[in-house]
Amino acid sequence: MSEDFSITDFLVDQVTIGEWSLQKLPNDELSVQNGIMVTRSSRYPLMVDPQAQAITWIKEREPLMKQFDTVITLNVPNLRDSLKMPLENGYPVLIESIENEVDPLLDPILEKQYTTKGGKKKTIILGGGEPLDFDDNFRLYMTSRLANPHFSPELAAKTTIIDFTVTQGGLEQQLLGRLISFE
Numbered sequence: 001m002s003e004d005f006s007i008t009d010f011l012v013d014q015v016t017i018g019e020w021s022l023q024k025l026p027n028d029e030l031s032v033q034n035g036i037m038v039t040r041s042s043r044y045p046l047m048v049d050p051q052a053q054a055i056t057w058i059k060e061r062e063p064l065m066k067q068f069d070t071v072i073t074l075n076v077p078n079l080r081d082s083l084k085m086p087l088e089n090g091y092p093v094l095i096e097s098i099e100n101e102v103d104p105l106l107d108p109i110l111e112k113q114y115t116t117k118g119g120k121k122k123t124i125i126l127g128g129g130e131p132l133d134f135d136d137n138f139r140l141y142m143t144s145r146l147a148n149p150h151f152s153p154e155l156a157a158k159t160t161i162i163d164f165t166v167t168q169g170g171l172e173q174q175l176l177g178r179l180i181s182f183e
Helices: 007-011 014-022 029-040 053-061 063-068 079-089 104-110 153-158 168-182
Strands: 044-048 071-073 092-096 115-117 121-125 131-134 139-144 159-163
Touching (some): 029 168, 044 053, 063 092, 079 104
Parallel strands (some): 071 092
16 A cells, blocks of 8 residues: 555556646646546536636547537537537537536437447437437537536436536646746
8 A cells, every 4th residue: 555645646647647738628636637537437527617627628639529510509400410420420529508407319328328230330319310320439528617507416317527616726736837837
């Protein structure tokens, strides 16, 4: 047993933390722990992000979102069509401005209700429509700008809720990190 054991150091190496820092994730302890949860969780992340730090990081981390314009909101005119290409091709999707609930159309994705056909080909049915191909590389990120959202227990059970709200200690670490980088 190590006396100076750190779960953060155990789960992620300094090279990865450096990459995240280059992708504009603050390098304070809380932000690194949040980054671990975003990248390692088995459920899709729902990030409480009033300062937009998570949005900035995810957009830098996933350049395909800019390339294929897969940053959307829940009130996009045809949500199913907006998700079709990313689901079938394995592109990342960022859904911004989640308030307290998500569209029930997303439930099959959040609950990973895909079926396997012919050995490896996966399909998923959204909103009672035609089955869509599902690529295992598909990634879904959701963010809420609300500082204190009231998510339903059902939504909490389907996602990993991660609070990116800056704390006093985290802000001190971020400012210290910026000062050191200027020096």
